[in-house]
Amino acid sequence: MIFKHRTEPTELTILKLLAHRMELSKEDQLNFFNLKKGYEGEKLFDTFLEKLECDVLVLNDLLLSSSNQTFQLDTLLVTNNLVYIFEIKNYFGDFYFKNDRLFQKNDNEVSNPLNQLQRSELLLRQLLHKLGFSIPVQSMVIFINEAFTLYLAPLDKPFILPTQLKTFFQKINSHKSTLDMQHKKMAEKLSSLHMQQHPHQKRPSYNNDQLQTGxxxxxCQSLTITIQNKKSICTTCKNEESIDSALIRNANEYSLLFPNEKITLPKIMDWCRIITSKKQLRRVLDNNYQKVSKRRWTYYE
Ligand SMILES: [Zn+2]
Structure with a gap:
């Protein structure tokens, strides 16, 4: 059972929106690519977990803290006698493993996912102990991409290669035991301790004037919208949406990109550009946001 669902990382959503509104720096472009690839890999891994028929609990995307240290878990799987934590890597191409280090075939070193995972495992153990749960933790690195090859793959490391995924899940699925209240309590507790945002979350740098409005x-996030018959239609991907829904989504996007700005009617008019009816926008904002009026100012939150 999926106990905690995965959502798109905020940083990825922001970059996705920005990519159509400004020229991303080289660093942001790389970050965007990696986040996107990583998220695709996690979603692919989720499809395996969703097919499990045995009694387990799945908690996706946990951001926790123990001993004042923050750690992130891609997936945590509770079985009756073991908690698995999975670090999912969507690497593709030829790699090799040598002296506890991971390299691409052209000798370019990438960080060894085991290092991060071992730290997370230790912190999770400490956290569970503190909370009064006694259950072993086992960590695994999942290489999810079919186009990933690992030369000199070590037998003593907790790596699951793409060709081993099916067997690995068959093994978990063959567990006949059932979970009890303690397992459920543990999942609830961990889920309640999840932090929404990393304390040092990075944000790309941009300001209002830099971004293309529309x-x-x-x-597809592109700015190629036309309005026809009370619908917003994308000329790039042909997606159709009601104007109301498109308006509210765009107001939400504005608020995500500019968390310190207040939402006002003129600002969203400027932001969406295409909308000519003030009345329509006011109605949509009135219905979906809390209206705050201070003297002659009105804004929405
Ligand atoms: Zn589109």
């Missing part, structure tokens, strides 16, 4: 498409 209504974005909900499917």
């Amino acid at each position: 209504m974005s498409c909900g499917a």
Whole structure:
């Protein structure tokens, strides 16, 4: 059972929106690519977990803290006698493993996912102990991409290669035991300790003047929207959406990109550009946000 669902990382959502509104720096472009690839890999891994028929609990995307140290878990799986934590890597191409280090075939070193995972495992053990749960923790690195090859793959490391995924899940699925209240309590507790945002979350740097305004498409994020018959239609991907829904989504996007700005009618008019009816926008904002009026100022939150 999926106990905690995965959502798109905020940093990825922000970069996705920005990519259509400004020229991303080389660093942001690389970060965007890696986040996107990583998220795709995690979603692919989720499809395996969703097919499990045995009695387990799945907690995705946990950000926890123990002994004042923050750690992130891609997936945590509770079985009756073991908690698995999975670090999912969507690497593709040829790699080799040598002296506890991971290299691409062209000798370019990438960080060894085991280092991060071992730290997370230790912190999770400490946290569970503190909370009064006694259950072993086992960590695994999942290489999810079919186009990933690992030369000199060590037998003593907890790596699951793409060709081993099916067997690994068959093994978990063959567990006949059932979970009890303690397992459920543990999942609830961990879920309640999840932090929404990393204390040192990075944000790309941009300001209002740099960004191209215009209504974005909900499917492909491009700014190529036309309005026809009370619908917003994307000329790039042909996606259709009601104007109301597109307006509210764009107001939300504005608020995500500019968390310190207040939402006001003129600002969202400027932001969406294409909308000519003030009345329509006011109605949508009135219905979806809390209206705050201070003297002659009105804003929404
Ligand atoms: Zn589109």
